[in-house]
Amino acid sequence: xxxxxxxxxxxxxxxxxxxxxxxxxxxxxxxxxxxxxxxxxxxxxxxxxxxxxxxxxxxxxxxxxxxxxxxxxxxxxxxxxxxxxxxxxxxxxxxxxxxxxxxxxxxxxxxxx
Amino acid sequence: xxxxxxxxxxxxxxxxxxxxxxxxxxxxxxxxxxxxxxxxxxxxxxxxxxxxxxxxxxxxxxxxxxxxxxxxxxxxxxxxxxxxxxxxxxxxxxxxxxxxxxxxxxxxxxxx
Numbered sequence: 001x002x003x004x005x006x007x008x009x010x011x012x013x014x015x016x017x018x019x020x021x022x023x024x025x026x027x028x029x030x031x032x033x034x035x036x037x038x039x040x041x042x043x044x045x046x047x048x049x050x051x052x053x054x055x056x057x058x059x060x061x062x063x064x065x066x067x068x069x070x071x072x073x074x075x076x077x078x079x080x081x082x083x084x085x086x087x088x089x090x091x092x093x094x095x096x097x098x099x100x101x102x103x104x105x106x107x108x109x110x111x112x113x
Numbered sequence: 114x115x116x117x118x119x120x121x122x123x124x125x126x127x128x129x130x131x132x133x134x135x136x137x138x139x140x141x142x143x144x145x146x147x148x149x150x151x152x153x154x155x156x157x158x159x160x161x162x163x164x165x166x167x168x169x170x171x172x173x174x175x176x177x178x179x180x181x182x183x184x185x186x187x188x189x190x191x192x193x194x195x196x197x198x199x200x201x202x203x204x205x206x207x208x209x210x211x212x213x214x215x216x217x218x219x220x221x222x223x224x225x
Contacts, residue, residue, distance in 0.1 A: 004156075033212050043157070043202065045212035056212065091156050100145045100206055102213060104156030 002026075004105035006092050012111045018080040021108045024073055025094030033093040033102060034067055034077050043091070049075065050097055082112045125222040132193050134219045136186040136203035143205035147213065148177060148188045150199045157202060160188070190221075198223045 005024040013019055025032050033048040047057040052069045060067070064083070069075040079086055089109050093102040126132045138146070144165040149157035163170045163177045163186075170177050176189040186203050200220050204213040 035212075035215075042217045043204075043215035045214070048212045059212070093156075100147065100213075101159055101162060104149075104158070106154075106156050 004092055004094055004103055006090075006105040006108050008108060009106060010109045010111075012113065013082055014113050015083055016081045017112075018078065019082045019086075019110060019112075021077040021090050021092075021110070023075045023077070023092030023105060025075070025092070026103055027073070028096070029094035029103070030072065030097045031095045031102075032069060032075050033095075034075070035091040035093065035104075037089045037091060037107070038087075046077070079110075082110075084112045086110060087112050122217070123220045123222065125224055126193055128195060128223050128225050129192055132190045132197070132221060134188045134190075134201050134203075134221065136188075136216055138184050138186060138203070138205050138216075140205060140207075140214070141184070142207055143214075145206045146177070146179060146186050147204050147206070148175075148186075149202045149204065149215075150197075151202065151218070152199045160201075193221075193223050195223050195225070197221060 004026055007022045030051050034046040035043050036046055037043045046059045047067045048055055049069045065079055067077045089107045091104050091107045093104045095102045147162040148160040150160050151157045161172045161175050161177050163179050168179055174191045178187045190197055200218040202215050202218045204215045206213050
């Protein structure tokens with residue numbers, strides 16, 4: 001199994017630009033999670049989906065952030081417009097619904113200049 | 114919301130020694146706890162988990178202890194190896210398929 005796949009691995013953009021992060025969960029997993037990691041705040045849950053439906057988006061910092069899961073094998077996290085304080089590593093994780101063990105992808109390192 | 118926190122940001126141990134990483138949690142409703150290992154440039158990797166109806170669980174070279182009375186969780190690593198060097202996170206969940214609440218992490222350094 002390829003594990004959770006994220007793209008791009010690195011993204012450098014300028015303030016004000018739109019950023020789209022992508023995630024492909026492990027095949028068969030029906031829960032998907034987006035996390036953000038910074039030195040100051042550690043790992044924070046942004047949003048998660050069960051069976052493609054957003055369940056809890058209370059961790060999404062602002063309206064500039066949005067996430068979608070159009071099908072069971074793909075999810076996006078979009079930031080528009082991006083700001084320097086959005087610079088972080090964004091992780092996607094997936095699990096089987098009802099199972100707590102989450103499998104993390106390699107992350108996308110985002111730098112907003 | 115409530116969060117899980119770690120006591121020590123850095124722990125340095127000699128290769129071959131046992132290490133203990135501690136974690137305090139505040140959410141009394143949490144019923145599932147998990148330890149992750151994160152190496153530089155990689156995503157967190159599952160180590161071991163435990164449910165609130167257990168006090169102890171053992172894996173290969175790792176043991177997790179849960180003390181619900183004082184809301185304390187620990188990870189014991191036996192006979193540490195250079196490959197154990199990483200940041201270790203504890204996390205908790207209310208169960209089901211909820212998202213995890215992570216602590217800040219402890220950086221474990223293995224000295225030769």
